[in-house]
Amino acid sequence: MIGIIAGKSDVHAAGVAAQLRALGSEPVLLDTGHVPTQVRVTSRHSVEEPWRATWVEPGDSGEVVTDLTALRAVWWRRPQHHELHPELTTEADRRFAYQEVDAAVRGIWSCTDAVWVNDPDRDLAGSRKLHQLKVAAELGLRIPRTCATTDPAQARAFLAAEPAGAIYKPFLGTEEAWAETRLVEAVDVANLGHLRFAPVIFQELVPGGLDIRVTVVGRDVHAAEIRAHESSYEFDFRMDQAHASIHRHELPGPLVDRLHALMDRFGLLYGAIDLRRAPDGDYVFLEVNPAGQFLFVEYATGQPITGSMARLLQSLDRGDGVPAPVLPAARGSRSVAGSDGTRASHRAPLR
Template sequence: MILILSFIDNDHVRRVVQHLTMPCQVVDIGWFPSRMRMHARTGRRADSFQLTLPDGQRLDLDAVRAVWHRRVRPFTLDPALTDQTARLFAWSECTEALAGMWHAMPCFWMNPPDADDRALKKVMQHRLAHRLGLRVPETLVTNDPDEARAFIDAHAAAGVIRKAFRNIPQAPRNTLLLGPADLARLDSVAYAPVIFQEYVPLALDLRVTVVDGEIHATSFRSRPEYEVDYRPGIGSAEVAPYALPDDVAAKLLALMAQMNLYFAAADFRLTPEGEHVFFEINPAGEYLFCSDRTGQPIPQAIAAALERRARAGGR
């Protein structure tokens, strides 16, 4: 049995499920606890982990041999629970109960939830990638306006990019080259840390999807207006499969191993001089915008990895 922790209306999940030949079940964490029940029994009389799904089906978690953990939704607490302190307590208890059950399941995880959480920390990513020999942009993360000014001055010739750690719907922040308006409000850095990076000259942007050691690299040649961030211009970009050099691939796989990741999507930039510069790695990155344009069999690779690991007894 393969368990997919995600949500039903996820195109990435649907495309993988199409290629699975083993029994599988998609479970939306957002069903819990209002519509889904958990039953973790331990003792002399019983030792079992089960979920009762919204349709009444009982799912035996001890039969699961591989889990794909991808972009889970938050819990949905019962609206009848109106007291804020009670809601916080219920949320905490739900977190502890499910996390304990996941950690106790002796099967293959792509990726383990704690590895996903750790891999999202960009400060850690940058240092680890650098120490493994990947070229990373000169980067400063700070909430000190004076440090920010000094960094910007030191890289004024090439230019400096500013980034957010994570975009949230209420306050989206694009990745942009610093301009006069940004410099004028640089003191606001004191309110929250900002990622500053040297601008890296562009030949190609690269999206590298890794599935259990298998690498699928895609190049994007974008129009000039998307040279800072290729993502808004994906629709008009020239897209093609790309052969990542062996030494860069080896270092990326070492980064994956250090982070205990079996799936991730990494962003690189190829400079005009032929240097591969690592920007970041996303443990639940999207890939259909690559596979659909290039024909690379990424959904098939995910399905094959899950089945291969499941048949190997969850190893």
């Protein structure tokens, strides 16, 4: 059985579910936001019987019971925050209840024998931006010079060494305090004292305004160039996406190899990787989002990313493993590893 962890209104989840039905599979949508107000979960353990777990929720004609032990492939698409009962009124009670609900649900996920896209623990570990940069550099990917700090003096020294300019961005942000990637300006330098409240990521400015979004699904790679320089804000295409045209992009074979190596290192089967094309034609790794959006790329370029996800989940559900790429990238150049299996010690430009 295939499970999709997402909210009921998630369009990505709905699209993949429709593709799965067309392929002959019937996925179940599990909305963690409905636990415990609308969904009842139970996990039973004993030495006499195998582990059992159920997910019970209201349906159109009575209760629907899902046997969670039957899960064989699960897409960790977009788990929702648990909605607590309104009868819990004190902050202490609500905080305790939320932690207990979350611990129970996550414990159940860990008990399943399913293959996850992505495993929740690996998804969390793989989302750490600083670790991504360290691993990317180790694998021979070009990364921007970076300083993440709470120290105003360190930030000031880093920015002084970047005469061509620098950008800054948050680690995560929230829905209430979302912030785009911004160019460091004089007023920002004057406000570096605010770093004592929270750290900031500073990076060298990679000019050109050509962003590359690489959506990796299993071994399928869908690359698109986002021409941010055509928009009103070249430092973050999300600010004016309507005017940043999106086109298919062909990646060099060695770069594809290194991106697969990055995903393998983190144990991720899905990831939306952001690169930037430098003026010299080389590719600069920025970050990977283990749960990034992909429909905007699919709509603009026609690349079958939804189909790739459905095909991956169905293959995992059947026990066939990760399917081979539908359109394998050309491999006329060396891979990341040498003939003795060791990683290359020097990064070659990936143009």
